[in-house]
Amino acid sequence: MTKATVEAPSNIAFLKYWGVADLEQAIPRGPSLSMTLHRCATRTTAVFEEGATGADEVLLADTTATNDAPELSPAPEAFAAPVRQHLSRLRKVAGRTGTFTIATRNSFPSAAGLASSASGFAALTLAALQALEHPVSPAEASVLARRSGSGSAARSVMGGYVAWPEGPDHAAAQVALPDHWDLRDVIALVETTPKKVSSRDGHRRAPTSPFFEQRIAHLPARLEAMEGALQNRDFAHLGTLIERDSTELHLITMSSVPPIFYWAPATLAVLEAVRAVRADGVPAYATLDAGANVHVICEPAQEDTVAARLAAVDGVHRVLRDGVGVGPRTDVPALL
Numbered sequence: 549m550t551k552a553t554v555e556a557p558s559n560i561a562f563l564k565y566w567g568v569a570d571l572e573q574a575i576p577r578g579p580s581l582s583m584t585l586h587r588c589a590t591r592t593t594a595v596f597e598e599g600a601t602g603a604d605e606v607l608l609a610d611t612t613a614t615n616d617a618p619e620l621s622p623a624p625e626a627f628a629a630p631v632r633q634h635l636s637r638l639r640k641v642a643g644r645t646g647t648f649t650i651a652t653r654n655s656f657p658s659a660a661g662l663a664s665s666a667s668g669f670a671a672l673t674l675a676a677l678q679a680l681e682h683p684v685s686p687a688e689a690s691v692l693a694r695r696s697g698s699g700s701a702a703r704s705v706m707g708g709y710v711a712w713p714e715g716p717d718h719a720a721a722q723v724a725l726p727d728h729w730d731l732r733d734v735i736a737l738v739e740t741t742p743k744k745v746s747s748r749d750g751h752r753r754a755p756t757s758p759f760f761e762q763r764i765a766h767l768p769a770r771l772e773a774m775e776g777a778l779q780n781r782d783f784a785h786l787g788t789l790i791e792r793d794s795t796e797l798h799l800i801t802m803s804s805v806p807p808i809f810y811w812a813p814a815t816l817a818v819l820e821a822v823r824a825v826r827a828d829g830v831p832a833y834a835t836l837d838a839g840a841n842v843h844v845i846c847e848p849a850q851e852d853t854v855a856a857r858l859a860a861v862d863g864v865h866r867v868l869r870d871g872v873g874v875g876p877r878t879d880v881p882a883l884l
């Protein structure tokens with residue numbers, strides 16, 4: 549029996565991945581760029597029993613538990629099925645036969661409505677490969693993580709700032725270390741239920757927007773501009789590009805057929821608050837993934853002001869604070 553535990557963080561996309569060349573393998577139509585987070589993470593323990601037969605067991609931790617030994621219960625089939633599928637893929641890559649027991653736990657507050665597939669599939673990929681004693685490079689880990697079908701997981705196997713460019717193998721790569729720039733992500737939670745349309749469906753519908761090909765055409769130039777602003781620590785330039793890209797992602801979703809409206813009424817109120825805080829001389833820029841919650845990117849000196857202003861907006865249930873993180877860790881207690 550071999551066992552490994554990995555905690556992988558979530559990430560917030562500055563340049564959004566939306567639209568696929570291959571949905572099953574999550575091969576993107578365009579490049580993306582993200583900041584790996586620190587607090588929002590998934591911890592996964594994988595136990596591999598060589599030669600054992602039967603179905604892999606998938607257990608979920610009680611998200612309300614605060615201790616290191618949370619109660620575990622069998623995951624619902626909708627959660628377990630893609631996990632088992634990914635485990636079969638990894639077993640094949642490693643050329644091994646046997647059975648896994650997987651236990652997983654999100655650090656995100658329960659029902660936060662935040663995406664967990666990026667951190668979840670990154671943690672699962674890394675923990676399972678370790679339990680299989682199959683060492684891989686960061687680029688190989690990125691490719692295997694995206695083959696889960698969750699493309700953004702390709703960026704969560706690394707820390708700091710990560711680009712996922714187009715390329716023959718579609719592997720993500722770190723473009724700046726976490727200590728290059730201490731950026732913060734202040735998250736205004738306006739919706740605590742899972743989103744109504746999955747990102748999988750969103751990727752599928754994206755090409756039906758009449759603006760999709762236009763977006764794809766200018767993404768390489770935007771990636772270059774973002775990478776430049778990141779390297780130069782030009783916050784106003786980077787922030788402007790981040791906010792523009794997020795609005796454009798939602799322009800694509802709203803103009804897809806049938807349309808997808810991820811925003812909630814309070815989303816608009818938060819976006820207005822971000823513009824107001826900026827008008828008061830506080831540099832902060834908003835970005836949303838495929839959901840209604842708003843991530844506000846700022847520098848450390850502005851974090852308290854931003855958090856207070858977001859908390860005061862009607863319809864904001866809770867404000868979470870996160871920031872750039874170092875990437876996956878193994879120095880964490882096992883769940884099994």
Ligand code: PMV
Pocket residue numbers: 560561563564565566580665666697698699700701747748836837838
């Ligand atoms: O990884 P997926 O298939 O859940 O897609 C993620 C899509 C966005 O979060 C909206 C953008 C991104 O690049 O993370």
